[in-house]
Amino acid sequence: xxxxxxxxxxxxSNKSGTAASPIEKMPQSPYYIFPLTQHIGAPxxxxxxxxxHVCLGQKLADSESPLSAPIFSSVxxxxxxxxxxxxxxxxxTDSIVIExxxxxxVCNTFLPLPExxxxxxxxxxDIIDIARNAGLVxxxxxxxxxxxxxxxxxxKQVDTVIFNGSECxxxxxxxxxxxxxxxxxxxxxxxxxxxxxxxxxxxIAIEDNKKDAIETMRSFVEGTKIEVKELxxxxxxxxxxxxxxxxxxxxxxxxxxPLDAGVVIFNIxxxxxxxxxxxxxxxLTKRIVTVSGEMVTQRKNLLVRLGTPIADVINxxxxxxxGAKKIVIGGPMMGxxxxxxxxxxxxxxxxxxxxxxxxxxxxxxSNNCIRCGKCIDACPMKLMPNIINLSLxxxxxxDYNEYNVSDCVxxxxxxxxxxxxxxxxxxxxxxxxxxxxxxxxxx
Amino acid sequence: xxxxxxxxxxTSSPHIKAADDTxxxxxxxxxxxxxxxIMSIVYYGLRPLIVILVSVASCVAFEALYCxxxxxKQTIGDFSAAVTGVLLAxxxxxxxxxxxxxxxALFAIIVVKMLFxxxxxxxxxxxxxxxxxxxxxxxxxxxxxxxxxxxxxxxxNAADVVTSPTVLTVLESGPxxxxxxxxxxxxxxxxxxxxxETSSLFLLIxxxxxxxxxxxxxxxxxxxxxxxxxxxxxxPMYGFSNLDFMLYNLLSGGLLLGAVFMATDxxxxxxxxxGKIIYAVGCGLLTVFIRYFGSNxxxxxxxxxxxxxxxxxxxxxxxxxxYGTGGGAVNVx
Numbered sequence: 023x024x025x026x027x028x029x030x031x032x033x034x035s036n037k038s039g040t041a042a043s044p045i046e047k048m049p050q051s052p053y054y055i056f057p058l059t060q061h062i063g064a065p066x067x068x069x070x071x072x073x074x075h076v077c078l079g080q081k082l083a084d085s086e087s088p089l090s091a092p093i094f095s096s097v098x099x100x101x102x103x104x105x106x107x108x109x110x111x112x113x114x115t116d117s118i119v120i121e122x123x124x125x126x127x128v129c130n131t132f133l134p135l136p137e138x139x140x141x142x143x144x145x146x147x148d149i150i151d152i153a154r155n156a157g158l159v160x161x162x163x164x165x166x167x168x169x170x171x172x173x174x175x176x177x178k179q180v181d182t183v184i185f186n187g188s189e190c191x192x193x194x195x196x197x198x199x200x201x202x203x204x205x206x207x208x209x210x211x212x213x214x215x216x217x218x219x220x221x222x223x224x225x226i227a228i229e230d231n232k233k234d235a236i237e238t239m240r241s242f243v244e245g246t247k248i249e250v251k252e253l254x255x256x257x258x259x260x261x262x263x264x265x266x267x268x269x270x271x272x273x274x275x276x277x278x279x280p281l282d283a284g285v286v287i288f289n290i291x292x293x294x295x296x297x298x299x300x301x302x303x304x305x306l307t308k309r310i311v312t313v314s315g316e317m318v319t320q321r322k323n324l325l326v327r328l329g330t331p332i333a334d335v336i337n338x339x340x341x342x343x344x345g346a347k348k349i350v351i352g353g354p355m356m357g358x359x360x361x362x363x364x365x366x367x368x369x370x371x372x373x374x375x376x377x378x379x380x381x382x383x384x385x386x387x388s389n390n391c392i393r394c395g396k397c398i399d400a401c402p403m404k405l406m407p408n409i410i411n412l413s414l415x416x417x418x419x420x421d422y423n424e425y426n427v428s429d430c431v432x433x434x435x436x437x438x439x440x441x442x443x444x445x446x447x448x449x450x451x452x453x454x455x456x457x458x459x460x461x462x463x464x465x
Numbered sequence: 466x467x468x469x470x471x472x473x474x475x476t477s478s479p480h481i482k483a484a485d486d487t488x489x490x491x492x493x494x495x496x497x498x499x500x501x502x503i504m505s506i507v508y509y510g511l512r513p514l515i516v517i518l519v520s521v522a523s524c525v526a527f528e529a530l531y532c533x534x535x536x537x538k539q540t541i542g543d544f545s546a547a548v549t550g551v552l553l554a555x556x557x558x559x560x561x562x563x564x565x566x567x568x569x570a571l572f573a574i575i576v577v578k579m580l581f582x583x584x585x586x587x588x589x590x591x592x593x594x595x596x597x598x599x600x601x602x603x604x605x606x607x608x609x610x611x612x613x614x615x616x617x618x619x620x621x622n623a624a625d626v627v628t629s630p631t632v633l634t635v636l637e638s639g640p641x642x643x644x645x646x647x648x649x650x651x652x653x654x655x656x657x658x659x660x661x662e663t664s665s666l667f668l669l670i671x672x673x674x675x676x677x678x679x680x681x682x683x684x685x686x687x688x689x690x691x692x693x694x695x696x697x698x699x700x701p702m703y704g705f706s707n708l709d710f711m712l713y714n715l716l717s718g719g720l721l722l723g724a725v726f727m728a729t730d731x732x733x734x735x736x737x738x739x740g741k742i743i744y745a746v747g748c749g750l751l752t753v754f755i756r757y758f759g760s761n762x763x764x765x766x767x768x769x770x771x772x773x774x775x776x777x778x779x780x781x782x783x784x785x786x787x788y789g790t791g792g793g794a795v796n797v798x
Contacts, residue, residue: 031483033481033483034481112475192481263788263789273788273789273791274789275789275790276787276788276789276790278789346473347472347473347474348473348474348476348480349473350480354478354479354480354481355478355479355480355481356478356479357478357480358478359473359474359475359476359478359480360473360475361473361475362473375480377480377481379474379480381474383482383486384482386486386487386543387487387488387538387539387540387542387543388538388540388543388583388584388585390582390583390584390585390586391585392487392545392584392585392731392732393585393731393732393733393734393736394490394731394736395731395735395736395737395738395741398736398737398738398785399738402788403788404785404786404787404788405785405788406736406737406784406785408736409736409780425784426787429787429788432478434478434479437478437479437482438479438481438482438483439483440482441483441485441486441487441489441490442486442487442585443482443486445476445477447477447478447479448476448477451477
């Protein structure tokens with residue numbers, strides 16, 4: 023029996039279009055956009071001004087806050103604007119716009135590494151500093167600053183690390199390709215993280231639809247105390263609470279973080295980025311992006327420089343087909359629909375999807391719940407999404423907390439299965455916000 | 466780029482949905498209902514088919530009319546009214562006059578369903594509530610023609626119908642005195658009764674279609690029928706052997722029709738897994754009690770209607786245990 027969690031769904035994986043495509047380097051674009059917030063935590067303040075010349079790998083913005091990550095230029099060129107631009111979330115965020123000079127002048131101020139030390143001699147603080155100075159964040163989508171996570175994990179003396187290569191979202195194959203093409207980088211990053219946390223035991227979790235990646239990673243961990251766990255292919259297997267249930271067999275108590283239970287999770291691409299920073303002495307300036315969906319001409323896995331507008335990414339893949347109705351950054355289950363193609367690729371953008379959107383197929387005849395209970399069976403957090411939706415409709419705010427709306431991870435399983443096509447995730451998001459607000463109001 | 470800007474749809478995630486929607490689910494239910502209907506045509510001629518068509522047409526028409534008059538969005542497109550129509554016809558005797566399904570549809574759709582808010586809002590199963598209402602015409606509703614008695618399609622006079630008591634009625638006079646159909650005949654379909662009750666075999670096929678297509682889970686039908694089976698096996702009546710009494714009870718009186726198609730109605734059954742089990746066992750107990758102690762030999766309809774009313778209360782006591790508070794949860798310091 024493969025390890026798994028209760029609930030969840032089995033959407034079409036739609037990964038075959040890109041699972042076998044090697045990662046391609048995307049050519050440079052004329053303009054790059056760097057939003058000052060690409061992570062959870064404090065926004066950065068610009069260190070450059072309009073008209074400045076910047077080089078590849080130069081720090082563009084940073085923050086004093088420990089819960090933040092600096093932002094670096096992925097090209098050399100001139101700062102043409104610092105102004106609000108649309109970002110993945112749909113809002114405008116202050117961004118630095120750089121006109122590319124196509125020279126790729128590299129900074130002479132490399133990423134500061136501890137002097138005269140080999141990898142083996144790095145201390146925990148050294149590794150945390152490297153993660154911070156390289157601007158690393160969780161590359162799986164959450165974009166939590168890696169240095170802060172490492173620091174918390176160290177302070178809390180965690181005893182279990184899970185490296186997440188499950189990649190449960192349909193369409194996305196960026197982690198899959200990374201495991202096949204850069205296993206050395208991933209394994210290097212894993213060793214650094216384990217060294218930082220003074221541990222030698224760990225798990226690498228991969229869904230069983232990526233047998234080749236499982237084999238590759240197994241060959242690397244041979245002779246170590248790292249175990250590759252083959253998980254059942256089921257969405258949302260990669261969600262942290264589900265992953266812990268599947269790999270370790272227990273549930274994290276409500277309102278608690280994995281850290282509270284002595285567990286920390288890193289995306290495998292984050293590991294690769296950490297090792298790459300040490301190896302190439304360059305901060306985080308590119309990432310692997312899967313370009314897929316029925317409505318993109320060619321599906322590809324691309325190595326994209328951060329800041330590239332998605333219009334350029336889509337054009338490089340042959341453009342959109344007629345009838346493309348939805349552009350999503352991230353996976354189809356939790357990603358964000360875009361209204362503009364000027365939005366740039368940021369640290370957490372694992373995919374660009376062009377989807378058809380058949381309104382007829384996605385709209386129901388009526389907005390009533392038919393009480394089929396499918397959302398309850400699908401919810402990996404054991405919630406009753408239909409009841410919370412009803413409470414929202416009736417404005418019964420006191421019921422939101424009664425039905426534990428704060429536990430919702432917004433994975434989308436409920437809305438995926440709903441035969442009435444109710445906008446359950448939307449309802450959960452609103453109810454969560456309102457519940458938070460009412461708690462604040464009532465002290 | 467500004468030109469194409471507004472062509473993209475922006476919604477909350479998720480951006481993909483499962484293939485099944487209410488319409489496709491209702492079509493699957495209709496598909497699963499075809500076979501039992503065909504058996505009734507084999508046994509009684511075309512009259513039951515006309516009853517079914519009248520019932521479906523009336524249900525759909527009443528819903529359309531209601532939406533039109535109340536200036537509501539038209540909802541007949543989800544096919545739930547059509548399903549109610551078929552189910553209503555299936556709980557009527559094949560010899561009913563054609564105005565009976567029309568009155569039944571009026572009650573089922575207007576009173577039970579639409580006045581409460583339409584699909585998803587009714588408290589009780591519309592088809593069964595309509596059957597209970599139609600019991601106001603007890604003679605019509607309890608006259609069952611003999612199988613293979615070809616019914617004329619026009620106005621039926623009581624004298625024209627070769628009647629035969631139902632198995633459950635015959636059962637009360639014991640194994641020897643009664644002319645009971647063999648169990649095999651009953652399984653395949655030669656048990657007289659309502660239009661949809663004739664063939665246990667085809668009802669079971671319907672059950673498998675619904676389970677395989679994931680329209681329903683097996684819990685309600687299995688626990689419902691299972692409860693009836695256990696009790697009738699332990700407490701046989703009228704001098705029957707344990708096994709015979711159990712099997713006659715399982716194969717007769719619309720138990721399978723009720724367990725597979727009525728008790729599993731989404732709207733009127735509990736939404737949680739454990740709630741469904743409690744509800745199904747309740748249906749089973751009530752069915753048996755009514756059959757044992759009630760003056761009516763049949764108990765399925767009343768049993769399900771009573772449990773329908775209790776469904777939302779069962780939901781309240783069977784809420785899933787909060788994630789991280791059940792067994793195996795981490796006790797965080």
